[in-house]
Structure formats: C-alpha cells, structure tokens
Amino acid sequence: MNNQIQALLDSVEQVIVGKRPVITRVVAALLCNGHVLIEDVPGVGKTQLAASLSRSLGGSFNRIQLTPDIMPSDVVGFSMVDQQTGKLEYRPGAAMCNFLLADEINRASPKVQSSLLEVMEEYQISLDGQTRPLPRPFMVLATQNPVETYGTYHLPEAQMDRFFMRISMGYPTPEEEMRILERTEHYNPIENIKAPAVTLDSVLRLQQQVAQVTVADSVKAYILSIVSATRSMEEVTLGVSPRGSIALYKAAKANAFMFERSYVTPGDVKTMAECVLAHRILLSAKGKTVFGTPQACLASVLDRVAVPMG
Template sequence: MYVPHNSLQTLRATLNETILGSEQAADLLLTALLARGHALVTGPPGIGKTSLASTLASSLGGIFKRLQFTPDLLPSDIIGYNIYRQQSGEFDFVSGPVFSNLLLADEINRASPRTQSALLESMNERQVSIDGETKELPDPFLVVATQNDTSSTGTFPLPEPQLDRFLLSIPMALPPETCQLDILKLHGSGTLSQESTPCVLPLEDLTALQKEVTQLSISENLQRYLLALCQAARSLTGQDHAVSVRGTLALQAAARAFALLEGQSAVHPDHVQAVYPHVLRHRLLTEDTLDPDPILNTALDQTPVP
C-alpha cells in the first residue's frame, strides 16, 4: 500500500503547485475523493475553481466530463437518452456526461430545478434510470459542482435534498496579495506548461485508497465527540432536523479520509475539527441561517474534546 500513498501525496503536491493559494481547497477536494463523496466548490468567478477540478481529473487518468449548466439545459443533456435508429429498427443509448469518473458541473445553480434534480439519483445511487432501464455509472464516480455565490441573477438555489448529497462544501476566495504576485510571475515567466497534467494516481490505486479509508480506525470516544458536535449544531440552530443522519455519517467518512490524507492510521479530534465546518456548512443554509459559520465555530468551541 505504500505506492498508492506516495502517489496520493504527489497528487496533493501537483494540485498545490498548479493552483497557487488553494492548499485548503485542494486538500478538501482530495478528502471528498477518498471518501467517495461529492464536492460543492463555492466562490467568486476567476479564482481557479474550474482549474482545480480539471487538474484533479487529468491527474487521475479516468474519464473526465465537463458540463456548463445553463437555464435551457435539459435532464437528458446530463444522463443521456435513447435514439431510434431507423436502419436497424432499434433504440440506441447515447450516454450523457454523467457516465464518467469525474463530472465537473460548472455553475450548477444556473440550471432549472428540474435539471438539477436529474443529478440526484446519479449522485446518491451511482446509477441512472432511463425509460425504465437502470444503468450503472463508472466506478469511482465523483461530482465536483461549482457555484458562483457573488451574484444571484439568473440562478436557482439548490434544494436542500440535493445540497445534502454533497459530502463537502469547499469555499474558495481571492488569494492574498503575495500569492497573487506569485501567480503573475508564474504566468509571466512563460514556464507554465500548456500540456495536460500527467496521470499521477491511477484509478486502481485510488480504489485501493478508498477501501483503506473505510477500514481506518475510529474510537467510540471520537464517535461520541462527532455526535456531540452534530447535536450542538442542532441545538444552536433550534432545529432537530438541521443535521440529518446522512450528515453525521458524512462527517465520519470525511474525518477518516482526511486522516488518511495526513498519513495517519487512525482518526484524531483535529481531523474531525478540520472537516466539520465543510461537512455541515451547506446543510445549515436556510432562510433563517444565511451564514452558518458562527454557529459551527461556537459548536466547536463549546463541545468538549476527548
């Protein structure tokens, strides 16, 4: 298992070198990948959200599809459709972009709710149903959706059931001025390669790492801490349904994946604390809770650490 671990750290370094100033976002994206979850990347335009996902896809060597979400996008544009061939008298299935190892859903909140819901079954069940026939998606399968949170014009907010399908919400912001200077130097030097990123972590190694995540040790005391954090979020929001059982399971899966990314053989409290805000942030977004970060920070401060 040493080879996959070395490849994982190489991939981590590649993402950090390609998209400067996005170390936290890169780590969280890899965490979602290792935990077999999906990621929602939010932030203003032009800060590298799409570039980060594209670099990850090319580094994995799997099938990568990108879909630009627009108001006129149809569900069949995502999952595919059956077409009648007059010559043979039979229907042929034309697969959509969802039949990939990594699907980049660019500006997902610009599509209609009907189209957004077409992703629900594929994200949760890793399969699609078309004309009464179920088709399995490739394994592994990861959806990385980007969302521009600076402008709401012409957008459709994601419904709560779909937000709950995302393992992590990954915020990206403008990097500091010193980092912006490094970016200018990198692009201005002419040394930035225009070639595609070579495959760093083959799919078979990724599958082995994902399996290892599910076997990573987590103590009962830490599971009680995890439950206490989720209950604290419910108490502070005043809503018992604020964090679902799926959210609790997502926190455990993300903590295990982050521990593996850090090279640990067991989950520690700091791993849970690192992913906690990103697992729950999008699950607490309601009309009453526009900014859940203060609630999550308070929950972390008030919950005793084992």
C-alpha cells in the same frame, strides 16, 4: 503524508497555486466517494481544479455549463433510433465520466438539478428500462456563485445535504497571483501535468483502505455531540442530518489516512467539520442576527462541545 496522496497533491499544485488546504479537502471527498460543492466567485480556478484533478488521475473529465434551457437528457443521456438497425441506441450524457464539473448548478432548472443529484446518489443512470453504472470512481464538482442571484434557482436544503462537502477557494495572495501570471504567460498550466500521478485503480484501493481506519467510541460520541448540538439550538432552524454525521465520520477517517494514521483523533473531526457540516445548517432569524453565517454558528458549537481526552 501518504506517498500517493502527496504525489496527487503535488501534481494538482502544478496547476493550482497556493490552495493546498482546498485541494486536500477535495481529495478527502474523493477518498470518501463524495461530491463537492464549490461556492465562489468566477475566475478563481474552479474549473482548473476539477480538470487538474482529473488529469492527475488519468480519468475522463466532462464539463457542463448549466443554464435554464439545459435538459435532463444533457446530463444523463438519451436514446435514439438507429436508422440502420431500427433499434434504440443510447447516447451518453455529460455524467458518463469519472469527473463531472457542473458549472453554476444554481442556474439549472429544478428538473435538471434533481436528475444530476439522482446520479450523484445512485452512481448509475436509469433510462428506458435499462440501468447503466457510471465509471468508478465518479465525482461531481458543482459550482455556484454566492453573490449573483439573478436568473438562478436556489438549491433546496435537501439537495444541499447530498453534497459531501462545500468549499470555497478564495482569492490568491499578491505573491500567489504573481506566480499565476507567470504560469499562464505562455501556455495553459494544465499542460504541466504530463502523466497521471495516481491511477484510478489506485484510488479505488485507497478508498477501501480509508474504510479500514478505526474510530474510538469516544471520537464517535464527539461527532454525535457536535451534530446533536446543532439540532437543539434556537438559533438553528435546520440542524445537521444523520447523513451529515456519516459524512463527518468518513471525512475524519480520510483525513487521518492521508496523514498516515490508522486511527481518528478529535483533531481530524475539527479539521473537517466546517467544510462537511456548515452547508447543512440553516439559521433562524435569531441565528442570522447572533452568528451571521452557519460557519460562525458551527465554530461556536465546536468551542462549546467538550473534546475527548486520551
């Protein structure tokens, strides 16, 4: 594995126990300049994951607890009159940082959701006729509880599609939970990270290097075959969009780069397919009966689509 990526993963694992595959996927999203939706129950370490990633890179970190009374200005900031000069002065919102944890995004009003998603898409804030670029790298890690729906606002499929990937952390094993208890006995384990493992400038360089990874035409065709298959199934109401195929293309390149390859294999595509594509698939009534979940539907597609050889 790439030395800098290995150092970053080791640093985050000083806080997060037993979730190497999850951390690796989040780092892949970072390398692709993407945003992550973490869909899981409370208390499994979503906030700690975002905080430890930020601390491991020496970036600024903000957390906003989204509720129905949060305003768009809390996210993007606002302008107010300076009493001394009489001029408008910009006061930054939560989004003006490198890593933003948007906790329980489905509890925010549609107006706030749209303002946050606009920031995610444009990497800038437009307010009072001025455009302010966000710090780079910029990454949103949004969370939502898939179980509790009371008092929430469903994220429309068009907005879900803007997330580069969706992941779930899951519960730890008994052995892992024992280690968590031992780590948290005397202090917050985030304090284990004493210094950044990788600098923000290094991340920007790594993002450029990921873009240089080559993809053979046969692998590109494999990606398109997977995506096209989701659009033609009667069990699927909404298949994967072109944005989804671009995301899978980038994610496969990031996975290859992390394992020190200058080219993408079909294995890279299959590794990243579920976390990048599943949340972009909307099952029909028949699809819910046949497959149950988009993940199962996607697994069926991956089994059916021929893998390129050589």
